[in-house]
Amino acid sequence: MSISVSRITKRFGQFTALDAVDLEIPRGRLVALLGPSGSGKTTLLRIIAGLEFADAGSVQFDGEDISDRTARERRVGFVFQHYALFRHMTVFENIAFGLRVRPRGTRPSAQRIRERVTELLELIQLRNQAGRFPSQLSGGQRQRVALARALAVEPSVLLLDEPFGALDAKVRVELRRWLRQLHDDVGVTSVFVTHDQDEALEVADRVAVMNRGKIEQIGTPDEVYNHPATSFVYNFLGNVNLFHGRIDNGTAHIDREATGHVVFVRPHALEITRHPNGANQFRATTKHINAAGPLVKVEAITEWGAAVHVEMPQERFRALALHKGEEVFITPRDLAVFAKE
Amino acid sequence: MVKALPARALPGVTEPAPVRGLLIGTCVVFLTVFLLAPLALIFAVALGQGVAAYLRSFTNPDTISAIRLTLIAAAIAVPANVVFGIAAAWAIGKFEFVGKSLLISLLDLPFSISPVVVGLTYVLLFGAQGALGPWLTAHDVHIIFAIPGIVLATIFVTVPFVARELLPLMAAQGNDEEEAALTLGANGWQTFLRVTLPNVKWALLYGVILCNARAMGEFGAVAVVSGHIRGLTDTMPLQIEVLYNDYQFVPAFAVASLLALLALATLVVKSVVEWKVAKVSEVTP
Numbered sequence: 001m002s003i004s005v006s007r008i009t010k011r012f013g014q015f016t017a018l019d020a021v022d023l024e025i026p027r028g029r030l031v032a033l034l035g036p037s038g039s040g041k042t043t044l045l046r047i048i049a050g051l052e053f054a055d056a057g058s059v060q061f062d063g064e065d066i067s068d069r070t071a072r073e074r075r076v077g078f079v080f081q082h083y084a085l086f087r088h089m090t091v092f093e094n095i096a097f098g099l100r101v102r103p104r105g106t107r108p109s110a111q112r113i114r115e116r117v118t119e120l121l122e123l124i125q126l127r128n129q130a131g132r133f134p135s136q137l138s139g140g141q142r143q144r145v146a147l148a149r150a151l152a153v154e155p156s157v158l159l160l161d162e163p164f165g166a167l168d169a170k171v172r173v174e175l176r177r178w179l180r181q182l183h184d185d186v187g188v189t190s191v192f193v194t195h196d197q198d199e200a201l202e203v204a205d206r207v208a209v210m211n212r213g214k215i216e217q218i219g220t221p222d223e224v225y226n227h228p229a230t231s232f233v234y235n236f237l238g239n240v241n242l243f244h245g246r247i248d249n250g251t252a253h254i255d256r257e258a259t260g261h262v263v264f265v266r267p268h269a270l271e272i273t274r275h276p277n278g279a280n281q282f283r284a285t286t287k288h289i290n291a292a293g294p295l296v297k298v299e300a301i302t303e304w305g306a307a308v309h310v311e312m313p314q315e316r317f318r319a320l321a322l323h324k325g326e327e328v329f330i331t332p333r334d335l336a337v338f339a340k341e
Numbered sequence: 342m343v344k345a346l347p348a349r350a351l352p353g354v355t356e357p358a359p360v361r362g363l364l365i366g367t368c369v370v371f372l373t374v375f376l377l378a379p380l381a382l383i384f385a386v387a388l389g390q391g392v393a394a395y396l397r398s399f400t401n402p403d404t405i406s407a408i409r410l411t412l413i414a415a416a417i418a419v420p421a422n423v424v425f426g427i428a429a430a431w432a433i434g435k436f437e438f439v440g441k442s443l444l445i446s447l448l449d450l451p452f453s454i455s456p457v458v459v460g461l462t463y464v465l466l467f468g469a470q471g472a473l474g475p476w477l478t479a480h481d482v483h484i485i486f487a488i489p490g491i492v493l494a495t496i497f498v499t500v501p502f503v504a505r506e507l508l509p510l511m512a513a514q515g516n517d518e519e520e521a522a523l524t525l526g527a528n529g530w531q532t533f534l535r536v537t538l539p540n541v542k543w544a545l546l547y548g549v550i551l552c553n554a555r556a557m558g559e560f561g562a563v564a565v566v567s568g569h570i571r572g573l574t575d576t577m578p579l580q581i582e583v584l585y586n587d588y589q590f591v592p593a594f595a596v597a598s599l600l601a602l603l604a605l606a607t608l609v610v611k612s613v614v615e616w617k618v619a620k621v622s623e624v625t626p
Contacts, residue, residue, distance in 0.1 A: 049524060070523070072524070077524070086522075098526055101527040152525075153526060
């Protein structure tokens, strides 16, 4: 089912959580709402779910306006950040809940419910834990149960609020790959909220970057990462070096003092050389080197006293034979210039 | 950091043995003199002239009527406060609204106000000379010196018990599970019966027990509104006083022993419930 959000505005007292937000989510997509806390992403998700109601604007499922419908009538699957499993029910009963509360006419038979729950237990690989209580499961297992519970009612859309936020780093990476796989198998239109750029870029088909109640940019992970539309998106997605700059006759210049523009350069787009090679360079002194990991991270101080972060592959680092406290030359290979806000 | 502490510091953390002994001894003596001894005395006096005399105490028609009245008052006051307590705890624990802190303060009012004052306000409100007295008399409604007054007074003094037990638990549990139930298609009633209520059942049971013990034992407020009509408006605590003033010690203490047993039963259930709640919260992160 496609989701269409138009001109949604939501205020909490003086605070504007969402400011006339528009968002189109085509059928079958997996979309990430990415932003810092307070950017309105969770509020938007809850409005789509019907757990919160907008002050203005509308939400449509498949072109049908459902703004006035309750969460119960919208048939969405919602996965909560802290799982919200029913603590007094077993895993089996948690997953069966959505089927058991159906009105008598549409409620599946006990036999059918058992089959469906068993099917889902297989899907989340927790068949042997059916009789356990949520408190006896690990965080990753609980989140999978929460997902199975949401899927049990065959929702028209699946909404996930920071689904991996409360998990360990390792479980998180496993589970997000599993979610991607699950989405490819089940194909239900899904939206998930996250503040973790890696998560959004790795899992989603499309990423909507949110800031202060507005969507700054929506696009494929490649688009938002490599062609950020605003300085916020550039800054938020990945590490970045920020310089003051100006534009003269179509050429960007990096300046020492604040001017009309800001120049962003990703750490991997800065190249370190030992000797000057021409014009587009500045001088810097290496201050700290971290050679653990696939990329070597170098922190250097520019000739005008600002800190810059440079990343390079191990081979390049070894070829340079770089040490702490050496004078080097830095060349920006790729940069983005935005007018100062 | 803990490891860095020198072992010498340990004795400073706990008190020397004589001090500990003194503290524990003081508590034991205090509890024995002021709680255990009187409790034992109740049963000693009640059974002082044998089991037959003890049992005979409960054949007095006034006593039977007092027990019945107490049961009636509790049977009305406790369910009323269960409904009110769940509603109040739900509203306060799960929603934000104007006047919330005022409602919390009001909940505690019965704890801080003397029960006699409660009784008097009811007399001033519903009594023959009271504000609503003439209207009530005209419509032949009897509240003061009748069962409705006793029930009202009992409800008033027991208002906080259920709500106070549920409130912290409901506030801590938040709305997530209810919202989950809602998105799964449950209606309000199903959500309440299948999710909200099971999550607070032990706290609710404990609240009900405390509420019941207080409802049956209330003296002050009920004494004012009851009018002490023997065999009609005397509850158990009032009947105990009546019997005692008549120098009928065995029957007085026999009735008192029922209330004492109720208190003991309350303690037992309380311990079981607290153990259950601790067990649940232990495994719940």
